Every structure is written in structure tokens, then in C-alpha cells.
Amino acid sequence: MRITILLTCLLALALAFAANATGETTVTDGTEMVTAECGKCHGLDRTCAILGNKTPEEWTALITRMGEKKGGFSAEQIALISGYLAEAEPGDPAICE
Numbered sequence: 001m002r003i004t005i006l007l008t009c010l011l012a013l014a015l016a017f018a019a020n021a022t023g024e025t026t027v028t029d030g031t032e033m034v035t036a037e038c039g040k041c042h043g044l045d046r047t048c049a050i051l052g053n054k055t056p057e058e059w060t061a062l063i064t065r066m067g068e069k070k071g072g073f074s075a076e077q078i079a080l081i082s083g084y085l086a087e088a089e090p091g092d093p094a095i096c097e
């Protein structure tokens, strides 16, 4: 009996971990977020054209504005995307090629 309870607990823990891990990949990967979210309505060329030209605050403002066109990005998505783009070099191969 005890063993069954213990195994059930372990299984629940493993499932919680797996769910958390998959959730995180989509949320923490800036490159993936940009290619998935910022190429939906227009090409990434618009974004690539201005890499290196904006302060982190300007990126945050731009991404907030883009999000508003489709019902809003979450604060986490905005932080992640603007953080990535503010660091990216002009012509960043991960999103511009």
C-alpha cells in the first residue's frame, strides 16, 4: 500500500516537471518567440532593418504596440522579445537569414 502511494507521488512529481519544462521552452526562447510572433503579420525584414537602432525602452514600446494589434502580448512575452531584440546585432542570423 505504502509503495503505491509513494509511486503515485513520484509520478505526479514527474508529470509536474515535464509540464513545466515544456512550458518553459516556449516562453524562454527569445529567437523562437520573435520568429513565431513577429513574422505573423509582416516579414521579419521590418524588425531586422532596425536591429541595433533602438534602446531597450524603445523596443518595449514597439513590442507593446505590436501586441495591441492582436489583443496584447503578456508582460513576460514583451520582456522576453524586447530583451532579445535589444541585444541582437544588425543582421542577426537567428532571425534575419
Ligand code: HEC
Residues within 6 Å of the ligand: 034, 037, 038, 039, 040, 041, 042, 046, 047, 050, 062, 063, 066, 067, 069, 070, 081
Ligand atoms: C497583429 C499583427 C502584427 C504583429 C503580431 C506584429 N506586427 Fe509589427 N506591424 C504590424 C503593422 C500593421 C505595422 C504597420 C503599422 C505600424 O507601424 O503600426 C507593423 C509595423 C512594424 C514595424 C515598423 C514600424 C516601426 O515603428 O518601426 C516594425 C519594426 C515591427 N512592426 C516589428 C514587429 C515586431 C518586432 C513584432 C513582434 C513582437 C511585430 N512587429 C508583430 C502588425 C503586426
